Amino acid sequence: MTRTILPAAAMEKLLKKCGASxxxxxxxxxxxxxxxxxxDKVGKKAVxxxxxxxxxxxxxSDIKLAGK
Numbered sequence: 001m002t003r004t005i006l007p008a009a010a011m012e013k014l015l016k017k018c019g020a021s022x023x024x025x026x027x028x029x030x031x032x033x034x035x036x037x038x039x040d041k042v043g044k045k046a047v048x049x050x051x052x053x054x055x056x057x058x059x060x061s062d063i064k065l066a067g068k
Contacts (some may be wrong), residue, residue: 004032004033004036006032007027007034008025008028008037009028011023011027011029011031011032011035012028012030013027014031015027015031027067041064042066042067043058043062043063043064046058046062046063046065046066047062048066049062049065049066050062053054
């Protein structure tokens, strides 16, 4: 079983904020998996950028650049 970081309740809040009146459990899981996969890719790229700059600390600018 894969451990997740983001709670399913947060996925429901995001989808309801987008206009959904009801959200299935499967939709919450699908959104969570997608967001965590994307965050993993962005995070790894941000770490590479920080290391390339000679830093151990990942800054907001690294995240923004990695997200482009």
